[in-house]
Amino acid sequence: MAEKYFKQPILRNEDPRLLTGKAKFIDDITLPGMLHAAFLRSDFASAKINSVDVSAARKHPGVVAVYTAADFGDYWKPGPLQVPPPSVIKGSLFNARTLIPIAKDRVRFSGEPLAVVIAESRYIAEDACEDIVVDMEPLPVVTDLEKAIEDGSPLVHDDVPNNLAADVYQERGNYAEAAKYADVVIKRKILIDRCAGAAMENRGLIVDYDDRTHNMTVWATSQAPIPLRNSIAGRLGMFENQVRVITPFIGGGFGPKIMTSQADDVLLPIIAMWLNRPIKWIEDRRENFLATTSERDQIHFAEIALKKDGTILGVKDVFLHDTGAYDPYGMTVPLNTSTHTVSNYEVPAFVTQIKMVFTNKMVVTPVRGAGRPEGVFVMERLLDAAARELKMNPVEIRRKNLLPSNKYPYKSGIIGQDFVEGVLDSGDFAGNLKKALDLVGYDEFVKTEQPKLRAAGKKVGIGVVNFTEGTAVGPYEGAKVTVGGNGKVNTATGISSQGQGHFTIFAQIVAEQLGVDVKDVNVITGDTGHFHWGAGTFASRGATVAGTAVYNAAIKVREKVLKLGAKVLEVPESELELADGLVKVKNKPDKSIPIGQLAVMANPMRGTIEPGVEPGLEAVGYYGPPYGATGNGSMAMIVEVDPVTYAVKIHKCVIVHDCGTVINPLLLEGQVMGGLSMGVGNSFYEQLLYDENGQVMNASFMDYLIPQATDMPEEVILGHNSSPSPLNPLGMKGVGEAGAIPTPSCFVQAVENAFEAENIEIMETPLNPSKLFHYVKDH
Amino acid sequence: MKIEGEHVFKGPREEVWEMFYDPEILASALPGTQSLKMVNKNEYEGTINLRIGPVSGSFNGNLKITNEKPPESCTLNVDGKGTPGFLKGFGNVHLTDLGDGTTLMKYDGDVAVGGMLASVGQRMMDSVSKIMIKTGFGILDKALEKKHGNK
Numbered sequence: 015m016a017e018k019y020f021k022q023p024i025l026r027n028e029d030p031r032l033l034t035g036k037a038k039f040i041d042d043i044t045l046p047g048m049l050h051a052a053f054l055r056s057d058f059a060s061a062k063i064n065s066v067d068v069s070a071a072r073k074h075p076g077v078v079a080v081y082t083a084a085d086f087g088d089y090w091k092p093g094p095l096q097v098p099p100p101s102v103i104k105g106s107l108f109n110a111r112t113l114i115p116i117a118k119d120r121v122r123f124s125g126e127p128l129a130v131v132i133a134e135s136r137y138i139a140e141d142a143c144e145d146i147v148v149d150m151e152p153l154p155v156v157t158d159l160e161k162a163i164e165d166g167s168p169l170v171h172d173d174v175p176n177n178l179a180a181d182v183y184q185e186r187g188n189y190a191e192a193a194k195y196a197d198v199v200i201k202r203k204i205l206i207d208r209c210a211g212a213a214m215e216n217r218g219l220i221v222d223y224d225d226r227t228h229n230m231t232v233w234a235t236s237q238a239p240i241p242l243r244n245s246i247a248g249r250l251g252m253f254e255n256q257v258r259v260i261t262p263f264i265g266g267g268f269g270p271k272i273m274t275s276q277a278d279d280v281l282l283p284i285i286a287m288w289l290n291r292p293i294k295w296i297e298d299r300r301e302n303f304l305a306t307t308s309e310r311d312q313i314h315f316a317e318i319a320l321k322k323d324g325t326i327l328g329v330k331d332v333f334l335h336d337t338g339a340y341d342p343y344g345m346t347v348p349l350n351t352s353t354h355t356v357s358n359y360e361v362p363a364f365v366t367q368i369k370m371v372f373t374n375k376m377v378v379t380p381v382r383g384a385g386r387p388e389g390v391f392v393m394e395r396l397l398d399a400a401a402r403e404l405k406m407n408p409v410e411i412r413r414k415n416l417l418p419s420n421k422y423p424y425k426s427g428i429i430g431q432d433f434v435e436g437v438l439d440s441g442d443f444a445g446n447l448k449k450a451l452d453l454v455g456y457d458e459f460v461k462t463e464q465p466k467l468r469a470a471g472k473k474v475g476i477g478v479v480n481f482t483e484g485t486a487v488g489p490y491e492g493a494k495v496t497v498g499g500n501g502k503v504n505t506a507t508g509i510s511s512q513g514q515g516h517f518t519i520f521a522q523i524v525a526e527q528l529g530v531d532v533k534d535v536n537v538i539t540g541d542t543g544h545f546h547w548g549a550g551t552f553a554s555r556g557a558t559v560a561g562t563a564v565y566n567a568a569i570k571v572r573e574k575v576l577k578l579g580a581k582v583l584e585v586p587e588s589e590l591e592l593a594d595g596l597v598k599v600k601n602k603p604d605k606s607i608p609i610g611q612l613a614v615m616a617n618p619m620r621g622t623i624e625p626g627v628e629p630g631l632e633a634v635g636y637y638g639p640p641y642g643a644t645g646n647g648s649m650a651m652i653v654e655v656d657p658v659t660y661a662v663k664i665h666k667c668v669i670v671h672d673c674g675t676v677i678n679p680l681l682l683e684g685q686v687m688g689g690l691s692m693g694v695g696n697s698f699y700e701q702l703l704y705d706e707n708g709q710v711m712n713a714s715f716m717d718y719l720i721p722q723a724t725d726m727p728e729e730v731i732l733g734h735n736s737s738p739s740p741l742n743p744l745g746m747k748g749v750g751e752a753g754a755i756p757t758p759s760c761f762v763q764a765v766e767n768a769f770e771a772e773n774i775e776i777m778e779t780p781l782n783p784s785k786l787f788h789y790v791k792d793h
Numbered sequence: 794m795k796i797e798g799e800h801v802f803k804g805p806r807e808e809v810w811e812m813f814y815d816p817e818i819l820a821s822a823l824p825g826t827q828s829l830k831m832v833n834k835n836e837y838e839g840t841i842n843l844r845i846g847p848v849s850g851s852f853n854g855n856l857k858i859t860n861e862k863p864p865e866s867c868t869l870n871v872d873g874k875g876t877p878g879f880l881k882g883f884g885n886v887h888l889t890d891l892g893d894g895t896t897l898m899k900y901d902g903d904v905a906v907g908g909m910l911a912s913v914g915q916r917m918m919d920s921v922s923k924i925m926i927k928t929g930f931g932i933l934d935k936a937l938e939k940k941h942g943n944k
Contacts, residue, residue, distance in 0.1 A: 057878050057908030124907065144876045300912060707905050713912035716847075 020526040020744075023680045027533060028263075028517040037263040040218040040235055041296050048220075049078055051282060051295040052139035054129040054146050055305060056121040059157075059374040059708025060168065063119050064149040066128055071145040076138035079289060080146070081281070082129045083118035089284055090118065093275030094245060097344030100182055102433045107181040109174050112342045113273075113377065115280035121150070122170050122339035123374050124708050125304030127277040132285060132293060155374045155708040159313050159334040162371045170339055170372035179341050180370035184352060186427030187363030189319070192328030196319035200399050204314040205778035206388045206758075208336070208702040209695065211381045212720060213512070215265025216297035217306060219278045221286035230257045230283060237267045238550030239540040240508050242274040246283050254546070257283075261540030267512030268692070269380040270307040272552050275342055303713035308702055309347060309381035311336030311373075312388050318396040319363075324404055324411045328363030329356050331392055335370045336378055343379040345370060346431040350385030350484065353430035354755075355393050357482040358443050358646060359415045366428065374708040380552065382692050383754040385431075390481045394759035395777055398766065402775070408763065409451065409478055416443040416480065423740075430642075431553070432487040438644045440737040440747075446648040446670045447480060449733045453668040454478070454650035468771075473655040474665075475768030481756040483645035485673075485748025486558035486739075490638030492547045493560060495524055495567040497575070497631035501595045501610030502534040505567075508548025509560045510540025514750065515681040519557055520564045522677055523744070527568035528575065529592030530609065547636070554748025557677060558643055562742040566635030574631050578612055643739035643747035647671040649756040651727070653764040660783035660790075662698055662765060667727035669756075672735040673749040679734075682749060686732055689753020695721045696754065697761035701780050794918055796884060797901040800930045804937040806890040809898065810864035813886075818936045819856075822929040827851065835861065843877070846917030848909050850877035864888060871904070878908020 031037040068080040083090050092112045099108040116127045129146050133139035154168035161167055162177040170177050193199050220233040230252070236242045236259065243259040250257075264271070273279070278295050286293045297306070314333040320326055335348040345368065352366040397415075401408045417424060419442045426436035451457070459476055467474045493507040505524050511517065521535035538544045540551075548560070572592065579597035580587040583605060591598050597612060599605040613631045623629055650668040655661070669686055676682050699719040703711040712718045738745025758779040765786065766776055774789045802809045812818050816837060820829040829839035835858040842851045854873020861867045866887045873880050882904030889897040906918065 057874075059907075124912075300909070304912060705905075705911065707907060707911075709907050709911035711911060711915040714847075716913075717916050 017526055019522045019532050021676060022522070022678065024518060024522060024532055024678055025680070026515050026518045027521055028515070032263070039215060039263050039265065040220065040233055043220055043233055043262065045220070045222055045292040048292040048294055049132050049134065049289065050136040050139050051278070051293055052131050052136060052143055053127045053277060053301070054131070054143040055301070056117065056124060056126045056128055056150070058121060058150055058152050059124040060153040060155045061121050061150040062153055063117060063121065063128070064151060067147040068129055070147070071131060071142040074138065074142040074145055076134040077131060077142045078134065079132045079285070080129060080142065081285065083116045086116070086281070089249070090115065093280060093342055095344060096241070096274060096342050097346055100345050100349065100433065103182055103184060103429050105183060107178070108345065109179050111171050111174065111179070111340050111372065113275045113340050115275070115277050123376055124710065125301065125376060130277070130281055130285070132289065155706070157373050157375055157704050157706060157708050159311065159336050159371050159373065162373050163334065163369065170374055174372060177372040178369060179337050179372050180345055180368060182345065182368045184428050185365045187328065189328045189330045189363040189365045192363035193319040196327050197322040198403060199317055199319045200396065200403055201317040202396060202399055202777050204316055204392050204395055206310050206312045206391060207780060208308050208311045209381060209700045210303060210308050210702050210718060211268040211270040211306065212700070212718070213266030213268050213271070216299060216302045217271060217278070218296040219282055220292060220294045221282045222292040223286045223290065225290050228256060232257060232259045232283065234259055234261055235264045235271055236261055236274065236540070237271040237510055237512065237552060238274055239510050239542055240546055240548050241550060242279060243542045243546070245274045246279070249280065250283060250287070258543040260543065261510035264510065264512040267551060268382045269309065269384060269552070271512065272550060273307060273342070273379060276306070299715070300713050303702070303718065304710055305376060307377045307379040309378050309384070310388060311378065312351065314392050316392050316396055318400055320400055320404065322404065324400070324406050324414050326359060326361050326415045329361050329393070329396065330365040331355055332367040333369065335368055336373050336375065337370050338373060338375045338377040340377050341370065342377060347378060347380055347385040349429070349431040351389040353426065353428050353436040353484055354386040354389030354482060357426065357436070357438060358417055358480045359393065360417050364428070375704055382689065383751050384553070386483060386751065386755045387693070387696065387758055390479070390755055391759045391779060394479045394763065398763055399775065409456065412478070412480060413444065413447060416447065419444065430484060432642060434641050436484065437641045438482065439739050439741055440674070441644055441646045441672060442735055442737050443480060443646060445735055446646065446672060447478070449735060450478060450648035450650040450668050450670045453670065453731050453733050454652065454666060456650065459652060473657050473768040474652065475764040475766065475770070476650065476652050477760040477763030477767060478648065478650045479756045479759045479763060480648045481646065483554060483748065483752050483755055484642045485554035485645045486639060487553050487555055487642040488638050489549055490636055491549065491560040491563045492545065492634060492636040493564040493567045494545050494632065494634045495564065495571045497528065497571060497609055497613040499610050499614045501530070501608050502536060503528055503530055504536050504538065505564055506538040506541070506544035507560045507564060508540070508545045509551045509556050512551065514556055515678070515684070516556060519677045519681060520561060523561055523564050524568045527565070527572045528609065530595050534595065553642070554645065554750035558742060558746040558748050559637055559639065561677065561746060562637035562744060563635045565744055566637055567633045570633030570635060571631055574616070574633065575609060575612060578616055579607065582607055582612065582615065637742065639741050643674065643741050645671070645673045645747045645749055645752055647752060647756070649760045651760045651764045653761065653768060655765060655768045655786070660786045664694070664727035666729045666731070668731045668733060669753060670733035670735060671749065671752050672737055673752070674736060674738040674747040675745040676734065676736065677746065683732055685749050686753045687730065689751055690730065690757060691721055691726060692754040693757020694725060696780055697758045698781055699725065701782070794904045794906065794922065796904060796922065798926065799897060799899045801891070802896045802898060802934065802937055804896060804941050805894055806864045806888050806896045808937060808940060809888055809896045812933060812936065813858060813867070818933070821936065822932045824925055824928050835859070841873070845910060845914040845921045848877045848914035851875050852880065877914070878906060878910035880904055880906045880910065
């Protein structure tokens with residue numbers, strides 16, 4: 015039977031609220047007696063703190079309290095490691111240096127907090143920050159990854175030699191052998207620079223402690239409300255259920271909001287207890303640029319060994335990964351790079367070595383893509399270099415080496431961010447590539463259009479790349495589905511939402527099982543008062559992992575509905591159907607009962623319930639995958655470079671994506687488009703620039719370029735393939751990061767192709783007009 | 794931020810040199826200076842108000858003159874901090890007597906900035922510093938003219 019709600023292009027349940035200004039965001043929340051916090055942050059990227067004198071600030075009218083590290087006593091300690099060390103990988107070295115909530119004797123990046131001011135208003139708090147006198151002694155700064163690991167470089171942490179945060183080596187097959195028998199070995203140095211998460215809404219936190227009930231309510235813009243609750247409770251010695259974390263509507267996450275050990279997370283809860291008044295802190299844009307987290311600095315020393323006919327024998331990639339001043343999020347990002355470098359190609363021998371490096375820069379944690387775009391970039395660049403060397407067509411060399419469809423599940427031999435061996439569960443890589451070539455009109459463009467345009471002096475180029483997206487990793491998520499007496503259905507899950515459309519897709523899954531309208535399913539995400547088991551929104555896992563938990567809960571409720579319905583309507587369960595909010599007897603239109611009425615009956619006030627029956631039409635479901643589901647796809651792009659300004663216009667962009675079963679095609683399109691926008695930014699616009707003193711030089715949207723609508727491709731064509739994941743009953747896979755992953759690789763290839771006559775080779779991202787000009791002119 | 798340039802003063806080298814040791818002239822040549830006093834022969838302390846693009850505020854700091862080779866060359870070292878951040882830099886100044894009563898000043902230096910000034914003011918820094926230098930030379934030219942005229 016065709017689905018009525020699941021898989022359908024249903025408009026989003028949350029949009030009327032969001033579009034009419036009726037959605038509640040964190041800064042909309044005001045509590046009686048609420049105070050406001052502001053942080054004084056270090057201007058220096060590396061310095062010894064001699065003293066922080068807050069005496070004048072404390073006297074500032076309207077200031078309630080000012081705290082430095084010394085005021086926190088034993089409460090002050092470095093935060094927890096949010097992700098465990100990679101000890102499952104044999105021989106790995108990992109030096110944990112977790113976030114320090116407020117600097118005590120030393121600062122390690124520009125933006126690190128030195129003091130926190132609590133005042134009657136944010137204006138007063140900010141003004142009082144200016145009254146604080148800080149005596150600091152600047153220390154040498156290290157920002158360059160290659161210099162950082164040299165002997166004698168300034169040390170970010172005095173006890174970590176050569177600033178080496180981690181060294182993790184993994185190999186499958188035998189690369190040295192492969193290289194020995196190869197006809198050609200191509201080596202390249204490949205650079206990837208830093209970008210911001212740059213969500214529309216910055217971070218924020220409100221803490222309200224009730225000293226009569228001893229309960230704390232925290233509103234947060236968190237991607238991980240349950241871990242945040244657990245860590246706050248843990249630090250304060252409270253039960254987890256004494257702390258309720260609520261995530262209101264959030265204007266974008268993109269990774270950095272996964273952190274639960276930032277200064278505000280750690281300090282404001284205890285200050286709210288001390289002062290016994292609610293406290294609000296809303297991050298400003300400069301703080302976000304300086305002192306949340308960001309991603310992507312890597313330098314790769316990569317090589318590929320091939321036969322003359324283009325068959326890959328092996329790939330070796332040793333890379334430096336910048337983790338910034340601390341490494342609270344472990345090795346998630348570089349491990350993702352390791353698992354996404356060769357994933358969609360058949361590479362018998364593969365070495366990936368991560369050298370993670372401390373620098374005097376902002377901490378690195380995942381940003382949409384999270385290490386995957388880097389891995390894909392390295393592989394795709396190597397393939398283009400190889401195609402040139404072997405005088406092969408770039409499409410041909412790719413097609414030749416794609417992993418065939420009969421190889422699933424394909425064990426990669428490389429352990430990933432989830433600490434299990436990477437397994438490709440499903441896919442049709444050749445099918446993706448073919449569809450992308452057809453949709454972009456590759457043959458026609460290369461044979462007819464491009465020569466014509468080139469003859470007319472146009473610099474036009476085409477690129478085609480392949481990618482995978484490891485998604486939907488464990489550990490698990492859960493959900494609770496409850497039919498209300500009003501005939502509507504509540505669905506609560508532990509993950510939080512930052513705009514993905516969870517209020518619609520989870521409703522579709524439930525509606526399909528319980529026969530109620532999608533609009534009658536109320537979805538609650540990220541409120542530990544409603545559901546308090548789970549890990550969070552990351553790694554493109556919400557729809558698949560939490561969605562499957564929702565499904566598992568919904569089918570349990572369906573069973574309860576059918577069982578009770580059969581009893582009440584006095585027919586066998588097989589004669590019942592759920593539709594229109596009713597339990598109906600098939601083919602007997604007059605015989606039915608509203609599902610809400612059944613819910614009331616399932617909770618009797620007198621008599622007794624039968625043994626083994628749980629009251630209410632309610633159930634909890636969980637889902638934990640053994641390993642992640644493999645999203646994958648291909649991208650093709652046609653660009654034109656202005657020969658005078660070196661601005662690049664993307665005329666056409668094709669993304670063929672395979673995320674298994676599609677819950678809602680409209681939302682899928684939105685996810686892919688949003689990811690593409692980020693990918694375009696990472697290709698040609700967004701670059702977080704640090705000077706040699708560790709100062710961020712473009713900490714505002716005046717200077718940090720976010721791609722605008724006019725920078726997006728003139729034409730975007732989405733093509734979908736569907737190879738359902740065998741890992742979950744609905745066959746879903748994640749898609750949240752897909753658009754961002756292949757874009758820089760495809761863009762650079764297309765730009766290189768536009769300058770085919772000049773024979774330029776580009777081994778870095780992001781580009782910009784000035785860099786591109788020099789590639790061509792200095793050639 | 795690298796600074797480099799040259800300027801021809803319409804006056805003899807000794808008089809140009811002396812201007813570096815006149816707090817009043819120096820203060821007038823640095824737009825936004827609130828106070829500037831000589832604490833040692835080669836050291837000034839003062840407060841300056843700066844506005845660079847969206848960033849403004851006052852800096853406290855000092856200016857030291859080192860590597861003196863009167864009246865030929867010296868190094869100016871600045872070190873200041875304030876609410877908009879900090880700046881620290883040096884400038885090598887070289888004066889050449891052009892033999893016609895005028896003096897060629899060549900300068901090069903490097904200024905490091907931090908804090909708000911660096912993170913938000915960066916895009917304006919280069920152009921603002923060029924304008925400040927140009928304005929400063931204009932004021933020094935006038936001061937020199939006046940001084941010269943008085944003699």
